[in-house]
Amino acid sequence: MLMRYYEGMIINFNGVRGSIPFGRSPNDMKELLNSDRSFDLNNQEDFIKYCGLGFHSTNIMIENDKKDSCLLIDGGSGIMSAANKIFRDYAREPEINILQTHFHWDHLMGYNFFPQVYMGKVINIYSPLDNLEENFAQLFTKPFFPIEYSFLKSNSEFNFFKVDPYKQYNISSFDVTFYKLDHPDPCWGPRVSIDGKTYSHAIDTEAERLDMDSLGKDSGLYENCDLLHFDAPYLEEEVIGPKKGWGHGSTLRAFKLAELFNIKEISFGHYTPDVNYQKYQKILSATSSYFDKLAPNLKNKLKYNFTYDGQIINI
Ligand SMILES: [Zn+2]
Numbered sequence: 001m002l003m004r005y006y007e008g009m010i011i012n013f014n015g016v017r018g019s020i021p022f023g024r025s026p027n028d029m030k031e032l033l034n035s036d037r038s039f040d041l042n043n044q045e046d047f048i049k050y051c052g053l054g055f056h057s058t059n060i061m062i063e064n065d066k067k068d069s070c071l072l073i074d075g076g077s078g079i080m081s082a083a084n085k086i087f088r089d090y091a092r093e094p095e096i097n098i099l100q101t102h103f104h105w106d107h108l109m110g111y112n113f114f115p116q117v118y119m120g121k122v123i124n125i126y127s128p129l130d131n132l133e134e135n136f137a138q139l140f141t142k143p144f145f146p147i148e149y150s151f152l153k154s155n156s157e158f159n160f161f162k163v164d165p166y167k168q169y170n171i172s173s174f175d176v177t178f179y180k181l182d183h184p185d186p187c188w189g190p191r192v193s194i195d196g197k198t199y200s201h202a203i204d205t206e207a208e209r210l211d212m213d214s215l216g217k218d219s220g221l222y223e224n225c226d227l228l229h230f231d232a233p234y235l236e237e238e239v240i241g242p243k244k245g246w247g248h249g250s251t252l253r254a255f256k257l258a259e260l261f262n263i264k265e266i267s268f269g270h271y272t273p274d275v276n277y278q279k280y281q282k283i284l285s286a287t288s289s290y291f292d293k294l295a296p297n298l299k300n301k302l303k304y305n306f307t308y309d310g311q312i313i314n315i
């Protein structure tokens with residue numbers, strides 16, 4: 001069989017919010033626009049100021065550069081954008097392969113409205129978590145949702161694969177390995193690679209373990225990755241203060257990991273609803289002061305950005 005060679009992957013950030021989808025109301029927009037009339041259509045910062053960083057909860061869609069297959073991470077409300085992209089860009093719809101990190105609502109709430117589950121498709125869900133099918137079925141249970149799982153199963157094929165952590169699997173042209181994250185309920189971050197390019201998913205982690213000894217085998221999530229998507233809705237003073245134990249991190253923690261593991265680029269995300277423009281400005285300025293303190297050899301090769309819904313990064 002002819003082996004295909006892939007030169008990279010395309011990361012689609014379909015949902016970058018955490019906790020709950022959150023957007024600005026028309027009244028909020030009106031208030032902001034009235035208070036500041038200098039809005040510039042060509043300025044990315046202005047867009048973030050008025051529209052926010054995004055609306056949807058977690059969904060990432062990873063495509064290979066030939067766009068012959070894709071992989072989804074989590075079923076937050078952003079999965080609606082993945083559905084539209086699959087309809088639009090794939091003449092022959094690929095099998096739907098989903099990596100599930102954990103069962104918190106913000107990572108599940110999109111499944112009920114993901115059209116592919118009703119359309120006679122093959123849906124494969126992979127995770128180290130127990131009770132995958134039982135928990136998925138509960139999303140389609142009356143009186144919480146009118147369509148029951150038995151109806152879905154009569155149309156589409158669902159396959160649930162409980163995978164072993166730390167073991168590499170080949171799923172839909174990608175190599176995938178799950179690592180443990182630091183979260184109040186079990187949560188697994190997938191490392192996804194294709195022909196030498198690597199995306200590491202560290203969303204829903206407080207990253208309490210920041211050295212090789214305490215990370216142990218979980219160092220593998222971070223080592224030499226090209227792009228790390230990292231959970232950073234809080235300032236470091238919040239993570240060590242009122243938000244301690246909530247399972248979310250700060251940009252400082254990602255930089256500490258970058259110092260250890262030769263990470264090339266970091267995309268921050270999983271913003272809680274309180275991350276409005278003012279909070280975002282605080283995080284930005286704290287982050288640039290953390291970044292300034294990094295060793296010059298690291299600072300020169302590390303890039304970082306704050307993801308927004310609809311952003312696409314090629315690695
Ligand atoms: Zn979450």
Ligand SMILES: [Zn+2]
Binds near residue numbers: 102104183204247
């Ligand atoms: Zn969570």
